[in-house]
Amino acid sequence: MVCLHRQTQRMKILHNMAASAVAPPLDLAQTQKVRSALDGLTPAQLQWVSGYAAGLAARNETLPSAIAETATDPSNTMTILYGSQTGNGRAIAEELKQSAVSRGFAVRLFSLADYRPANIKRETLISLVVSTHGEGDPPDDAELFHEFLLSGKAPPLKQLKYSVLALGDSSYVNFCQTGRDLDARLSELGAARFVPTIECDLDYDETVAAWADDVLEALPKVLESVPSVPRLHAVKRPAVYNRHRPFEAVVLTNQKITGANSTKDVRHIELSLEDSGLIYEPGDSLAVIADNPPQLVEELLETLDFSGSEEVEVQGAAFTIRDALRAKLEITVPNLGFLKAY
Numbered sequence: 001m002v003c004l005h006r007q008t009q010r011m012k013i014l015h016n017m018a019a020s021a022v023a024p025p026l027d028l029a030q031t032q033k034v035r036s037a038l039d040g041l042t043p044a045q046l047q048w049v050s051g052y053a054a055g056l057a058a059r060n061e062t063l064p065s066a067i068a069e070t071a072t073d074p075s076n077t078m079t080i081l082y083g084s085q086t087g088n089g090r091a092i093a094e095e096l097k098q099s100a101v102s103r104g105f106a107v108r109l110f111s112l113a114d115y116r117p118a119n120i121k122r123e124t125l126i127s128l129v130v131s132t133h134g135e136g137d138p139p140d141d142a143e144l145f146h147e148f149l150l151s152g153k154a155p156p157l158k159q160l161k162y163s164v165l166a167l168g169d170s171s172y173v174n175f176c177q178t179g180r181d182l183d184a185r186l187s188e189l190g191a192a193r194f195v196p197t198i199e200c201d202l203d204y205d206e207t208v209a210a211w212a213d214d215v216l217e218a219l220p221k222v223l224e225s226v227p228s229v230p231r232l233h234a235v236k237r238p239a240v241y242n243r244h245r246p247f248e249a250v251v252l253t254n255q256k257i258t259g260a261n262s263t264k265d266v267r268h269i270e271l272s273l274e275d276s277g278l279i280y281e282p283g284d285s286l287a288v289i290a291d292n293p294p295q296l297v298e299e300l301l302e303t304l305d306f307s308g309s310e311e312v313e314v315q316g317a318a319f320t321i322r323d324a325l326r327a328k329l330e331i332t333v334p335n336l337g338f339l340k341a342y
């Protein structure tokens, strides 16, 4: 864990103040609804939504609320995801969507290129159509999703029911490898197959038709049984973090990016802001509040002849001297105040 708080550039604060002088046209409840509906969309999806809303406004139309609910609530919706290099998988996914919609089911369809992998934790029902290319590699549009799901960053998926249709060609050594990888990993993360995974060779029409029938037949029952997943930030008020109340962020990645023989130790660090409500933009800075090295704390205690459990007061709060030296006081650089007092 590291602690951090958000510092925003002065320029940005001034900009925000100017913007807030114009009254927003939405009330608080509407603003929260819009935020929760847009939460997690990719830039391309946001642009589409923006154009869609502009089109409605131009025609002076409003969206019926029932449709809005269905479209934004993944808990009663089947999400169809596809990864496809030459179009076979996309056609199968689109056909499945049409069949499901014509039977009255709510469906969302995404190319994996347009799908934010971390959103999978909010899904309850997925049908995944994915081919294999290269030498057992995912198609280009599925690369990021494949990488994310197989990495340690993938979340537990106990809420998820899924089915995989893997496309391939049995003349390749790694037949349907991508579908196999994703199927195995989804299961490992706790998701449950609602229809068995299917592997399709080049002559796939009949196999695909049988799989689609199974999916459509299973839908009424599965949609009834899927639990509703609480949506992030839907009703939570964003917490206020500052230097006295920093957000505890989980370190997702800490990787040395300098060469093995380099004397410099430069790191690529990824921190999770999940559930913080914090949004960083280019130009914002981030402060990391680190503890002092435990060995240095122990050396100081020994030199000063303290056991470590003595109580001291720092900025009006009580700590043991060990905790104060570890987390509250600067002990690595002698500052002016210290030298004067000494």
Ligand SMILES: Cc1cc2nc3c(=O)[nH]c(=O)nc-3n(C[C@H](O)[C@H](O)[C@H](O)COP(=O)(O)O)c2cc1C
Pocket: 083, 084, 085, 086, 087, 088, 089, 090, 130, 131, 132, 133, 134, 135, 136, 137, 139, 167, 168, 169, 170, 172, 173, 174, 175, 176, 177, 202
């Ligand atoms: C260059 C190339 C490499 C392929 N490599 C594999 C492979 O390693 N394993 C496999 O099972 N199929 C492989 N295939 C077959 C495709 O997965 C198959 O044609 C599939 O139907 C393509 O679906 P798509 O159009 O949705 O990408 C390969 C196809 C091509 C053109």
